[in-house]
Amino acid sequence: MNILDSLKEVTGIGEDNKKKAVVNAVEDMDILEKLKQEHEEAISLLKRMVDSGSGAERKGLLKKIKSALVPHLRAEEKVVYDAILGLKDKQIKQDGNEGYLEHGLGDKMLSTLSKIQNAMSPEFSAASKVLKELVEHHIKEEEKDIWSDVKKHFSSDQRIEMNRRFEAAKKKIMVS
Ligand SMILES: [Fe+2]
């Protein structure tokens, strides 16, 4: 092999490693950090939907909220809630059950909103306000109670592994 080919090969390997490093950096994230990012995104989209003065914009935002929120809820249940529900602690099990119930209410509000034709109607305005308040309340409690359960019972390596499973689970969720 001549020097040029060797250099190409070396550079090629270098590029591969760079790509791998980027992929690892994304995956090597604590799940709580990832959840925080998604919570902030959801709250900001919900605020925009409630404040919007255009029906078309509201409908577009509802679509975005659904496709962000539904995979988040299902993957969070599978990876985070089911993990803490497996622990032998009554209070933690209650936190997990409360989370599941609130997720169910969120699903219900999303389907209510999807059925309302006129996005500038008082019905849509009311339902979007209820969903926003529900999500804000849920996130506040989840970050306080569930996250302290997770921090207490799962190491940072385990939380990185949970994030990998969270990302994989989200990809399998179909949003209708
Ligand atoms: Fe969450």
Ligand SMILES: [Fe+2]
């Ligand atoms: Fe949640």
